[in-house]
Amino acid sequence: QNEYVDGEFTVYQIKVKNNSLMSKFIRTLKNEETNEAFAVDPGDEGARLIANIEKLGCTLKAILLTHGHADHVGAVVDLKNRFNVPVYINEKEILCMKNDNTVFGKLPECYDFIKDGDELEIAGMKIKCIHTPGHTLGGMCFLIDNELFTGDTLFQGAVGRSDFYGGNHGELINSINEKLMILDKKTNVYPGHGPSSTLMYEAMRNPFLQDDLF
Numbered sequence: 001q002n003e004y005v006d007g008e009f010t011v012y013q014i015k016v017k018n019n020s021l022m023s024k025f026i027r028t029l030k031n032e033e034t035n036e037a038f039a040v041d042p043g044d045e046g047a048r049l050i051a052n053i054e055k056l057g058c059t060l061k062a063i064l065l066t067h068g069h070a071d072h073v074g075a076v077v078d079l080k081n082r083f084n085v086p087v088y089i090n091e092k093e094i095l096c097m098k099n100d101n102t103v104f105g106k107l108p109e110c111y112d113f114i115k116d117g118d119e120l121e122i123a124g125m126k127i128k129c130i131h132t133p134g135h136t137l138g139g140m141c142f143l144i145d146n147e148l149f150t151g152d153t154l155f156q157g158a159v160g161r162s163d164f165y166g167g168n169h170g171e172l173i174n175s176i177n178e179k180l181m182i183l184d185k186k187t188n189v190y191p192g193h194g195p196s197s198t199l200m201y202e203a204m205r206n207p208f209l210q211d212d213l214f
Contacts, residue, residue, distance in 0.1 A: 046078025066151025134172020
């Protein structure tokens, strides 16, 4: 487990098993003042993740999903059953999950929809919801202060694949340029797979973005 401290909250990160070439991370953000937290993309190893959250001694308040692929939602049912917290996802992902069961996972019966521009306040933290379609129809990124959680939209030196159901490469690049690269370049980037980055690094080094930015 790794952790990153930013002011009043800490990002706890655990690596889980994954068949892809890049490591899959599940992150729990804990408000150190309120001792409350929320999870982003609990994709696998539900029992281990539950034990990790309980070890932190915090109260889980919500689950946020960047998209509905199985490796990002695989432990949602386990966490929902254990902690009985709301699950937030873009409505377009539900359509994808109903129409494709090859890469999309399953959710509990109850969930809450989020859309572009929504601002949530969970565990004493303000979360800006940013709709970034391209990897999937309802892909979302989450911005908390200067920390950006990008799921499979933006990686260090790469972008998400767009050959699955609901994917569109041109739309993905537009989402990154028009929604993410306009943010403060000092913003830290936490992808769903692989190492963390910054928007400055991606603006300078990401080969998928150079033609559009310079």
